[in-house]
Amino acid sequence: MPNPAKTTGPNSPARPNIAFEEALTKLEGVVESMESGDLPLESLIAKYEEGMALAKACQQKLAEAELKIQQLEKAAGGELKLKPFPLETAED
Amino acid sequence: MLSDSMSKPTKSQWDFGELFPTEQTRHVLSVSELTTQIKRSLEKQVGTIWVSGEITNLRAQSSGHIYFTLKDAGAQLSCVLFSREKVSHRELLADGQKVLLQGDVTVYEARGQYQLIVRAVELQGVGVLQIAFEKLKAKLAAEGLFAPERKRALPKFPQRIGLVTSPTGAAIRDVLHVVQRRNPGLEIILAPCRVQGEGAAEEIAEAIGRLNEFNSRSSRRESAQIKNQSRLTSAATMNLDLILVTRGGGSLEDLWAFNEEVVARAIFESAIPVVSAVGHEIDFTISDFVADMRAATPSAAAEIITENVFASREFVSEAPALMRLRVRQQLERAGEGHEAAAHRLMLAHPRRKLDEWLQRLDDLQSSLARCGRQCVRDGKLAVQNLAGRLWRTRPAQLLRQRGESLAQTRRQLVERMRQQLRERRHEFQELQSRLRLLGPEQVLARGYSITTDAATGKVLRDAAKVKAGQRLKTRLKSGEVRSVVEG
Numbered sequence: 001m002p003n004p005a006k007t008t009g010p011n012s013p014a015r016p017n018i019a020f021e022e023a024l025t026k027l028e029g030v031v032e033s034m035e036s037g038d039l040p041l042e043s044l045i046a047k048y049e050e051g052m053a054l055a056k057a058c059q060q061k062l063a064e065a066e067l068k069i070q071q072l073e074k075a076a077g078g079e080l081k082l083k084p085f086p087l088e089t090a091e092d
Numbered sequence: 093m094l095s096d097s098m099s100k101p102t103k104s105q106w107d108f109g110e111l112f113p114t115e116q117t118r119h120v121l122s123v124s125e126l127t128t129q130i131k132r133s134l135e136k137q138v139g140t141i142w143v144s145g146e147i148t149n150l151r152a153q154s155s156g157h158i159y160f161t162l163k164d165a166g167a168q169l170s171c172v173l174f175s176r177e178k179v180s181h182r183e184l185l186a187d188g189q190k191v192l193l194q195g196d197v198t199v200y201e202a203r204g205q206y207q208l209i210v211r212a213v214e215l216q217g218v219g220v221l222q223i224a225f226e227k228l229k230a231k232l233a234a235e236g237l238f239a240p241e242r243k244r245a246l247p248k249f250p251q252r253i254g255l256v257t258s259p260t261g262a263a264i265r266d267v268l269h270v271v272q273r274r275n276p277g278l279e280i281i282l283a284p285c286r287v288q289g290e291g292a293a294e295e296i297a298e299a300i301g302r303l304n305e306f307n308s309r310s311s312r313r314e315s316a317q318i319k320n321q322s323r324l325t326s327a328a329t330m331n332l333d334l335i336l337v338t339r340g341g342g343s344l345e346d347l348w349a350f351n352e353e354v355v356a357r358a359i360f361e362s363a364i365p366v367v368s369a370v371g372h373e374i375d376f377t378i379s380d381f382v383a384d385m386r387a388a389t390p391s392a393a394a395e396i397i398t399e400n401v402f403a404s405r406e407f408v409s410e411a412p413a414l415m416r417l418r419v420r421q422q423l424e425r426a427g428e429g430h431e432a433a434a435h436r437l438m439l440a441h442p443r444r445k446l447d448e449w450l451q452r453l454d455d456l457q458s459s460l461a462r463c464g465r466q467c468v469r470d471g472k473l474a475v476q477n478l479a480g481r482l483w484r485t486r487p488a489q490l491l492r493q494r495g496e497s498l499a500q501t502r503r504q505l506v507e508r509m510r511q512q513l514r515e516r517r518h519e520f521q522e523l524q525s526r527l528r529l530l531g532p533e534q535v536l537a538r539g540y541s542i543t544t545d546a547a548t549g550k551v552l553r554d555a556a557k558v559k560a561g562q563r564l565k566t567r568l569k570s571g572e573v574r575s576v577v578e579g
Contacts, residue, residue: 020277021249024404031411034418044422051415058408062401067272069280071259072306080306085259085282087268 020061027054124201131199134206138197143169143208144216147189158185162193162208170207171195179213184223190216221344225351228378232353237360238381244365246385248400250333252279254303254364256296259284262340263369263390270394274402281306281332287339293352300335300358300366307332307364335362336397337379338369338390350377359383369393536569543567546574 030051034044071085121129143162150160156175161168171193173179185191194212199205215223232238257263259282271278283299286292310330337359339347349355350370359366359382368383369390380386387393395402438444528534532542543552546563558564560579565572 020251020401024249024408027408027411031414034415039422041422044419048415048419052412055408055411055415058404058411061277062275062405062408064277067268067276067280068278069255069268069282072254072281072283072302074302080302080309082281 020058023054023057023061027051027058030054123204127199127201127204130206131201135196135198140194140196140211142192142194144190144192145169147185147191148187150185150187158182160185160187162191170200170205171210172207173210173213177211179210182213184215184219185213192216221348221351225378228351228353228356229381232356232378232382237356244384246365246367246397247333250278250397252281252330252332253397254307254332254335255280255282256285256299256303256335256337257282257339257390258287261287263287263338266340266390267336267338267394270391271398274395275398277401278398288342288346288349292349293354296337296349297354297358300337300355300362303332303335304361304363306330332364334365334367334384334397336367336369336393337383338367338387338393339371340390341372341375347371347375347377350379352378355379356382367393367397532567533569536567539569541566541568 030047033039034047034051039047067087069085069087070082073081073083075081145162145164148161148163148168150158152158158173158175160171160173162171163169173182173185192214193208193210195208195210197206197208200207214220236242255264255267257267264282268280271280281303283303285295285299287296307330337350337355339350347370350368356378359368359379365384366382367385367387368377368379369387369392370377370379371389373388376386385396387396536542543564543566544550545552546565549565552558552564558577560577562577564575564577566575
């Protein structure tokens with residue numbers, strides 16, 4: 001299901017904050033065009049540089065090794081609150 | 093009244109008051125009146141109630157009414173279920189069945205017994221859960237809650253998911269374990285709730301609702317949220333991509349909350365796609381049917397959710413090498429013409445051809461020499477072989493062998509002929525002596541004679557038949573006598 005908020009968010013044009021899905025899709029496109037078309041050497045090199053930057057961005061996203069989990073609770077007044085979830089209790 | 097007179101302390105001990113009080117002071121009831129009173133007060137005080145217990149001593153009458161006793165460890169209650177009552181599962185009532193009954197407590201006046209007039213029956217126990225499950229499933233299916241066209245696709249690369257489960261159960265452990273391994277970048281918002289027992293279904297439904305509320309509010313408050321939660325600065329919004337409703341394996345009763353209508357409705361109404369993973373592979377719950385996707389187990393659900401990111405890991409890590417290879421190939425192809433020509437030239441160089449022929453010559457020479465040596469060896473062997481065979485077949489020896497065997501055969505032949513002759517002679521003598529025993533010579537030798545008619549040669553056996561002048565011939569042991577019969 002498409003998530004419009006993710007791809008049209010205010011931060012998406014900025015390279016370091018690019019969403020994983022977008023970076024991955026672009027990277028797939030770059031690799032595919034490099035593999036199939038007989039690109040002139042100059043544009044091939046340009047594609048290569050773009051692809052390398054995208055791959056790096058994807059790898060950074062994947063390398064975020066720390067689980068991010070929070071608890072959503074409802075206060076008496078109906079206010080929703082996020083609280084850190086103690087991972088130790090769940091991990092053994 | 094009686095009590096008034098008794099309470100006066102000044103009375104003498106002999107004063108027994110009115111021993112035979114008048115009829116007017118006593119309030120006497122008929123049995124019917126008393127029973128009616130009891131009935132009225134019972135119906136007023138107790139009225140319509142729910143009661144649970146086990147059926148025993150059930151009797152179904154031909155009238156269609158069912159009489160039985162409801163009991164628990166300490167007490168019994170007579171019950172009657174009239175045929176006019178529209179009660180579901182009437183046919184499932186039986187001794188030993190645990191039930192929850194609704195009815196009115198009343199008195200059966202003719203017998204002076206109080207009893208429960210049953211209005212509604214709820215069966216309890218596993219078989220009953222099965223029936224409830226099928227009923228709710230049929231109902232929700234009819235309403236279109238399971239319709240395939242309603243199922244929403246899950247986002248391919250979920251970044252943030254809602255998790256509805258117990259914070260201390262096995263399910264959350266399994267899910268976090270898989271997510272940590274396959275896509276640790278996935279953000280999880282846990283809406284903790286109980287997943288079994290009384291009230292668990294309502295908590296699950298509320299948790300799903302809570303996550304939906306959070307999702308719709310977060311889009312409005314996103315900027316404030318991001319400032320407060322420094323860990324989440326990279327997130328553009330706090331939107332949830334999907335909700336995972338899950339719990340680990342357990343008995344049918346343990347999983348029952350996920351078969352309740354309130355949970356089914358909450359999943360159906362969720363604006364966020366829902367994945368349901370309850371129990372083991374074999375367990376299907378109503379929540380599985382309503383959800384946009386069912387996973388067999390909590391771990392399986394986590395695998396489905398992280399599948400695309402996990403699968404892309406390989407591609408992402410291989411992409412740089414793939415692109416480098418592509419560039420190198422392109423560069424190589426540019427220099428390819430030159431290299432190919434150089435290669436062909438090198439192949440066609442005369443020196444190379446010469447080397448080839450020289451090598452071939454060497455090969456031929458050595459194989460020729462090898463062949464000569466081999467021929468000589470083979471010839472020698474053949475001669476030796478023939479000489480041996482010749483020596484073994486020398487003719488003189490053969491002749492002597494044959495001569496010996498001829499003489500032997502001849503000896504055997506003569507010997508066998510002699511033997512035969514002896515045997516035949518012996519047989520002949522034997523036959524002769526047997527013949528002699530049977531012939532007349534032996535009788536004649538003992539002095540008997542044989543007289544025959546000389547003319548006819550017939551043997552005479554009766555003297556009366558002999559006529560005078562008849563010529564006779566008598567044979568003795570040796571010789572014969574000729575005679576004539578006297579007149």
